[in-house]
Amino acid sequence: SQQGEEDPQALSIQEGENATMNCSYKTSINNLQWYRQNSGRGLVHLILIRSNEREKHSGRLRVTLDTSKKSSSLLITASRAADTASYFCATPNSGYSTLTFGKGTMLLVSP
Amino acid sequence: DTAVSQTPKYLVTQMGNDKSIKCEQNLGHDTMYWYKQDSKKFLKIMFSYNNKELIINETVPNRFSPKSPDKAHLNLHINSLELGDSAVYFCASSLRTGANTGELFFGEGSRLTVL
Numbered sequence: 491s492q493q494g495e496e497d498p499q500a501l502s503i504q505e506g507e508n509a510t511m512n513c514s515y516k517t518s519i520n521n522l523q524w525y526r527q528n529s530g531r532g533l534v535h536l537i538l539i540r541s542n543e544r545e546k547h548s549g550r551l552r553v554t555l556d557t558s559k560k561s562s563s564l565l566i567t568a569s570r571a572a573d574t575a576s577y578f579c580a581t582p583n584s585g586y587s588t589l590t591f592g593k594g595t596m597l598l599v600s601p
Numbered sequence: 602d603t604a605v606s607q608t609p610k611y612l613v614t615q616m617g618n619d620k621s622i623k624c625e626q627n628l629g630h631d632t633m634y635w636y637k638q639d640s641k642k643f644l645k646i647m648f649s650y651n652n653k654e655l656i657i658n659e660t661v662p663n664r665f666s667p668k669s670p671d672k673a674h675l676n677l678h679i680n681s682l683e684l685g686d687s688a689v690y691f692c693a694s695s696l697r698t699g700a701n702t703g704e705l706f707f708g709e710g711s712r713l714t715v716l
Contacts, residue, residue, distance in 0.1 A: 523704065527642075532605075532691060532707035576642060580705075583646070587656055587698050588634060589705055591644040 496579055496592040504600055509566040511595040513579030514559075522555055522562050523580045523589065533578065536564075569599045604628050607692045607708035614682060615716055621678045622711045624692030632656075632698040633675040634705070635667060636691040644691070650675055651698045679713075687715045 497512045515522070521540045525533040539546045539555045539562065546553045552565040566573055576596045580589040607624040614620055626633060634657075635647040648667045649657035655667070664680045679686060692708040 521703075525705075530710075532709045533644075533693075533705070534707070535704040538704060578644070582702060585657075586702060588646050588649050589702065590646065591636075594642050596642075 496577070496595045498595060499593070500596045500598070502598045502600065503569055505569060505571055507569055507599075509569050509573070509597055509599070511564045511577050511597070513562045513564070513592055515562075515579070515581045515592075516560065517581075517584060519557075519581045520586070521582065522553075524551075524553060524562075524564050525578045525580060525591070527576045527578065527594070529575070536577075566597075569597075571599050571601050573597060574599045605692055605694055605706050605708040607690075607711050609711060610709065611712050611714075613714045613716065616682055616684060618682050619678070619680045620682060620713070621676055622690055622692075622713075623674070623676045624708060625674050626692075626694040626706070627673065628694055628696075628706060629673075630694040630696050630706070631672060632695045632702070633669065633672070634693040634695075635675065635677050636693060638689045638691060638710070640688070647690075648675075648677075649698065656698060682713075682715045684715050687713055689713070 523538045524536045527533045550567045555562045576594040578591045578594045580591045583590045605626045632651045634649045638644045650669045653669045666678045669675045689710045689712045693705040
């Protein structure tokens with residue numbers, strides 16, 4: 491069953507602007523991950539945040555996690571055209587045997 | 602060196618045919634997965650194998666049969682293909698399963714079109 495839901499479904503911005511994507515999930519988790527998928531390609535892992543962490547940074551990426559609200563956000567700062575892709579959040583399934591993915595946010599960054 | 606490789610990348614076939622997709626990982630991971638991505642980009646887990654043993658079978662029709670000859674390979678065989686099987690199938694692997702399942706490494710996908 492689907493666990494994460496991303497919001498918005500689509501986001502269109504200009505280069506240099508920041509992009510924020512949100513993810514809500516339903517059950518208790520021990521970690522939450524974000525992935526990027528370029529058109530026609532496989533998913534690539536971006537960042538993992540554990541349930542005892544509130545914020546994590548990686549380059550231009552900033553992820554927050556609020557376990558009380560069961561939500562996470564991904565912020566991409568100073569976006570570039572190359573950031574154009576779909577972004578998915580993923581959480582462990584109830585048996586912790588795999589990851590369940592949300593429907594994704596499609597980000598378009600225009601030059 | 603491609604970490605997770607799957608073949609073929611594209612597959613076009615007629616309804617009723619049988620086809621296979623192969624997947625290999627050279628990362629030394631214990632766990633491998635098959636995911637199906639539909640036209641709306643929704644990713645759904647199909648199967649998971651840990652060290653050649655099936656651990657997840659998510660209500661997939663039994664026309665789909667995974668086979669893991671060793672922990673580096675997880676193939677997907679599909680019998681009697683139907684129009685609704687058209688999708689992109691992704692193979693993935695992770696170091697381990699369970700509560701410490703970390704990052705998944707994905708292949709580039711196999712786009713199956715059933716006519």
